[in-house]
Amino acid sequence: MADDLRTQDIVLRELQRKFDALNRMVQISLVMNSTLKLDLLLNYIMNAATEITDAERASILLMDRNTNQLQFKAATGPEIKELLDTVVPLEGSIAGTIVSENRAIIIDDAAHDPRHFNIVFKESEFQTRAILGVPMRIRDQLIGVLEVLNKQHGRFNDEDVRHITILASQAADAIDKAQLIEELRQANEELEQLNKLKNDFIAIASHELRTPLGLILGYASFLKEEAEGEMGEHIQAVLNSAQHLRGLIEDMTNLAWLDRAELNKQPISINTILGAAYADVIAMADGKEQVLLLEAPERLIEVNVDPHQIESALTNVLNNAVKFTPPRGVIVLSAIAQPKEVWIRVQDNGIGLPPNQLERIFDQFYQVEDPMTRRYGGLGLGLTIARKIVERHGGRIWAESAGPGLGSTFTIALPVIRSE
């Protein structure tokens, strides 16, 4: 009877121990899956591995994706500084054997095992007696090896192998996720750096081009006054090109400085803005024999904006409508009152836009046309600048089109301060 009770007690205690171990595994798994920083994650995995196997140390070796070499990436204990990034050969090392045989290995007497990697021994003062190592896999792909060293009480056993195998498989998923995030973060940093270089280049190039261009424009205007006949025409051609160039350089300068430029806001009627933008582009539209219709609202709608900037945003959109609409096309400039907003519309019956380009055309330097075969010219900055200006005024700008060949509509929505 007493024996029965004792056996029952032992079984119960064993069950409780297993239950505790399982519980701990679940906790570990939850933490691992929510840790996205690689170094923190590796540390957590090693601590969990030593805890569940009652080991003195743990280490993680990861497979380098490019070189296919195993490298020490983390270890508990002070030796880690010397070990970090050490390449462990696939042949002649226990980790390498775990990789090539793709299974867990227990070594009870590491010092006398020919597979033990000696360099690791030399660099570390720590004496490795026993090793339990398991491969870390994601589906078929091996990403590294998790090792625990020197069980504190007794020898590594089958239960340790089971526990650490489960840990390794969850660790592999978490490591893979953290590595991808790390790669994304690095790629993002590089992109930011490139973006900064590009912006610096634009700022410097536009600044450097402005001075000589000013001289060309000045002298050409001066010569034009003196010149007669054919010579006058030639100089006018120089002036026209120089002015075109000035427009491009202004766009580049605007892009670089717009975010910092001061806004001189004032209450102004929408009709004044429409009228000014209309006056800016009517000559160009006439030149292409296009019909440019102005449908101004009859009642007063007032906005609080920097007139110069909003006009230039609208002129950019109108210039595009003229540019991307064939000769004798029709462009309608209108404004519609909306609750709390006014929508300024530029509608054309030109070349239109595919649905997947409606947002991208607002990106810096983006043009729908292939740059090698394009017919329309321009830098791809007009809409970027227009959007920056409109958004600085608390507004929105977007494009709509039924598709290529079916015309486009651009809308600038601005907050209204007074509407009668």
Ligand code: ADP
């Ligand atoms: P740019 O006109 O200098 O190319 P934008 O930023 O003003 O630069 O415009 C970007 C691109 O958007 C244009 O190159 C063109 O492909 C497209 N786009 C703009 N407006 C229109 C329009 N009204 N109709 C068709 N495509 C347009």
